[in-house]
Amino acid sequence: MIRPALKKLFIELALPALLFALLYAMSASSTNFYFPPLSTVLQKFSAIWLGPRFFSDVIPSLERLLAGYLLACIAGVALGLPIGLSRGLRRAAEPVLEFFRAIPPVAVIPLLIMVMGFGDAMKVTVIAAGAIWPILLNTVEGVKAVDPVLDETCRTYQIRGLARLRHFILPSASPQIIVGMRLGLSIGIVLMVISEMFAALDGLGSAIIYFQRSYEIPEMWSGVLMLGLFGFALSMVFRGFERWALAWYHGMRHMEKKN
Amino acid sequence: MNAVLEQTTTAAVAVEHLNKVYESKERRVEAIGDLHFEVRPGDFTCIVGPSGAGKTTLLKCLAGLLAPTRGAVRVNGREVTAPPQEMAVVFQEYGRSLFPWKTVRENVELPLRERGVPAAERARMVSAALEAVALAGAGDSYPWQLSGGMQQRVAIARAVAYQPKVMVLDEPFAAVDAQTRADLEDLMLRLWSDLKLTMIFVTHDIDEAVYLGQRVLVLSSSPTRVLDDVRIDLPTPRTQAETRVHPAFATLRTRVYGGIQAAKAAH
Numbered sequence: 001m002i003r004p005a006l007k008k009l010f011i012e013l014a015l016p017a018l019l020f021a022l023l024y025a026m027s028a029s030s031t032n033f034y035f036p037p038l039s040t041v042l043q044k045f046s047a048i049w050l051g052p053r054f055f056s057d058v059i060p061s062l063e064r065l066l067a068g069y070l071l072a073c074i075a076g077v078a079l080g081l082p083i084g085l086s087r088g089l090r091r092a093a094e095p096v097l098e099f100f101r102a103i104p105p106v107a108v109i110p111l112l113i114m115v116m117g118f119g120d121a122m123k124v125t126v127i128a129a130g131a132i133w134p135i136l137l138n139t140v141e142g143v144k145a146v147d148p149v150l151d152e153t154c155r156t157y158q159i160r161g162l163a164r165l166r167h168f169i170l171p172s173a174s175p176q177i178i179v180g181m182r183l184g185l186s187i188g189i190v191l192m193v194i195s196e197m198f199a200a201l202d203g204l205g206s207a208i209i210y211f212q213r214s215y216e217i218p219e220m221w222s223g224v225l226m227l228g229l230f231g232f233a234l235s236m237v238f239r240g241f242e243r244w245a246l247a248w249y250h251g252m253r254h255m256e257k258k259n
Numbered sequence: 260m261n262a263v264l265e266q267t268t269t270a271a272v273a274v275e276h277l278n279k280v281y282e283s284k285e286r287r288v289e290a291i292g293d294l295h296f297e298v299r300p301g302d303f304t305c306i307v308g309p310s311g312a313g314k315t316t317l318l319k320c321l322a323g324l325l326a327p328t329r330g331a332v333r334v335n336g337r338e339v340t341a342p343p344q345e346m347a348v349v350f351q352e353y354g355r356s357l358f359p360w361k362t363v364r365e366n367v368e369l370p371l372r373e374r375g376v377p378a379a380e381r382a383r384m385v386s387a388a389l390e391a392v393a394l395a396g397a398g399d400s401y402p403w404q405l406s407g408g409m410q411q412r413v414a415i416a417r418a419v420a421y422q423p424k425v426m427v428l429d430e431p432f433a434a435v436d437a438q439t440r441a442d443l444e445d446l447m448l449r450l451w452s453d454l455k456l457t458m459i460f461v462t463h464d465i466d467e468a469v470y471l472g473q474r475v476l477v478l479s480s481s482p483t484r485v486l487d488d489v490r491i492d493l494p495t496p497r498t499q500a501e502t503r504v505h506p507a508f509a510t511l512r513t514r515v516y517g518g519i520q521a522a523k524a525a526h
Contacts, residue, residue: 149355156348157370248360252403
């Protein structure tokens with residue numbers, strides 16, 4: 001049991017370690033102003049990001065992201081359920097949804113700054129407005145694809161209304177909803193950074209822009225590295241959530257593959 | 260039409276000149292022509308017919324999942340317009356009629372929960388139902404961890420726990436192997452005699468129909484009518500070893516088989 005797990009861990013860590021070593025060695029003698037040695041970037045990283053800036057920049061970014069993302073999850077599922085369930089509603093809503101989805105959320109940042117100002121509300125809105133689309137559209141698809149036999153089972157056993165939603169529709173659609181949530185999370189991170197670059201006094205995006213403007217290039221790179229780790233950590237957390245929420249689904253898929 | 264109409268007791272299920280036409284822009288298919296029969300309370304009725312005989316359409320009309328074009332279905336005298344509360348249905352596709360995100364116990368429990376049965380009572384009913392289908396140890400498993408035969412037993416346990424007056428089964432054993440099938444047939448006979456249910460069992464298997472039923476209705480190809488109504492007076496209790504070699508079994512089997520062949524020929 002332990003040996004395959006170790007082997008798996010080794011395979012997963014081998015490439016990142018190799019890339020890191022390669023970059024470290026190749027950049028070691030770099031004199032290029034824009035591409036400083038990795039060792040310099042790492043020194044800056046520990047000085048900046050393992051210090052006060054973790055609380056003054058990373059935490060505010062995380063708070064904005066979570067607020068916008070959770071808003072997108074709740075609104076996306078809440079709107080996706082009725083649209084997926086009702087054919088008439090779907091027909092009416094689909095062209096509109098396709099249109100709004102086609103607008104890059106970044107394009108509305110200037111407008112939102114005018115309407116909402118530079119504060120957190122604007123950034124949370126931008127994140128939510130961008131992350132909602134994959135969640136909403138995947139919820140619609142997931143709800144549309146529920147099994148008709150299971151639907152008839154619910155009807156014969158008088159499982160209706162909210163109980164039907166909770167015990168049948170939502171779990172049925174959950175694998176697809178979670179696909180949408182995963183996409184929404186990456187979009188949310190991108191929008192968090194962009195909205196902070198536009199207008200913010202703190203946050204990861206604003207820090208990177210600040211270092212760039214003051215020509216503190218190793219510091220800027222350390223911000224990019226921090227952002228990478230930030231996204232990686234969130235995607236790990238999301239993977240844990242998915243494993244927990246879809247344990248039944250992965251178990252069932254695994255069983256089907258074996259037979 | 261030679262359905263024997265019993266006037267003395269209220270029928271558990273009455274199918275009254277049922278007709279079902281599927282209509283789309285391109286074509287019009289008359290699945291059920293004119294079905295008229297009654298099922299007495301406590302009877303075990305098997306319905307056989309060639310494939311494409313509208314058996315599933317009939318079942319859906321019985322279960323209130325499909326509205327008839329003409330005619331009506333009555334359960335305990337009341338016309339069926341929605342799935343009746345006193346009826347439980349076991350579907351052919353057992354794998355798709357159980358909730359894969361719920362354990363076996365939760366699957367059996369859900370309809371009771373929605374009916375508002377108190378938790379302690381519910382737990383007792385679920386345990387009894389799982390016991391009745393010999394799945395007492397599998398309550399915490401997920402359906403997809405079980406074999407096909409076991410999954411269908413979970414669906415049967417759910418129907419049993421629901422405490423219906425009428426149980427309707429749509430070719431429930433079509434997708435399991437022969438040995439499992441024989442076991443499941445005996446399980447149905449045992450449940451039927453223990454619980455005093457009215458059973459309506461749809462199948463395409465003639466032997467199964469004769470072995471299980473007190474009465475076998477032979478359906479024609481669509482548009483469906485009742486071709487033959489056979490009373491099965493084989494001795495009870497029935498056993499796989501003895502009943503199937505009983506001389507009357509062969510005679511009855513031949514009669515039902517003849518009916519099916521006639522139905523196919525007429526098609």
